[in-house]
Amino acid sequence: MSTPTPKQRPANPSMLQHTLLVAEREVTTQVRSKAFIISTVVMLVLILAAIVVSSVFGDRFGSDPKVAVVPATAELVAGLDGIDPVDAADDAAARQLVEDEEVSAALLPDPDGDDNPLGVVVVAKESAPDTVVSALAVAPPVELLDEPTTSEGLRYVVALGFGLVFMFASLTFGSTIAQNTVQEKQSRIVEILLSAVPPRALLAGKVIGNSILAFGQTAAIAAVAVIGLVVTGQDDTLGLIGAPVAWFVLFFVVGFVLLAAMFAAAASLVSRTEDTGAVLTPVMYLVMIPYFLVIFFNSNETVLAVMSYVPFSAPVGMPVRLFLGTAAWWEPLLSLVILALSAWGVTAIGARIYERSVLRTGRRVKLREALRG
Structure with a gap:
């Protein structure tokens, strides 16, 4: 009489599989949301309309009499x-x-x-x-020692565009990460999730999933802007901003990973939605400061140079310098390496905070307690 062979237990999913599973959940949840789809479409339409309107009024008021x-x-x-x-x-x-x-x-x-x-x-x-x-007036010839490479108006518009897109996308998806983290703690869903997924995989999946969404939205904005410039015949402007836009998308992807880890770690310190303001305010300041700096100091080469090497402002400062032509060929590579190393370090610290505080409910967990464990 033969004995039945025991059934093999399925292998436990790896850390990578857990992470990808959480990332897929984050992406599908947002993509299926009507609010996300409608807001994205409206934003792209407004960007395209702004380019077309600026072209029409530019031709009307900028042409010679x-x-x-x-x-x-x-x-x-x-x-x-x-x-x-x-x-x-x-x-x-x-x-x-x-x-x-x-x-x-x-x-x-x-x-x-x-x-x-x-x-x-x-x-x-x-x-x-x-x-x-x-x-027709008779005027003496003018000789400029330093020929301007870009007009003041175009420089301001490009700086405004980079700063606004970075701030809007970072705040939108960063706030989504924070809100989901707090809601999962408040509803105790996080206890169910952590029974099947390690804390670090849960955090990594949230960061990767929302980074994919942020990258997709930013890439869509860049594509719509390129299409708008081509359709309206602004090929000269496209030639000037083409390479800086590509660098901006690359810098944004790495920079958002850094900010996403900070949003998730900060939100894990509280258990109620009404308490998120206090822990998220410092992170929001880090997102908004580059926008205001690039608006007020877009003509100050020293400020832009410093911004291009500070991790929180490099995604805005370096593309603006590339557009102005004031950055050497090696500077964006060095800045990107610094940003990537900073993102790795901040993510590691954020994972430590998240892992030690995401299951603690009740009062707000102090940052020092989370770091000490």
């Missing part, structure tokens, strides 16, 4: 910056173009030009066109 010229005055404005000449057969035709508002002004010979050094008169309909008069 049209000026009607006759054969006698055509050579005077040939190659002159700030004027778009429109040929007219004679004085009457040029005046008619002004009357019909097809041009801003007309440049005609002055019949009484004895006291007029230029020998021409500007004809307008209701008011003197200051742009045309300024373009």
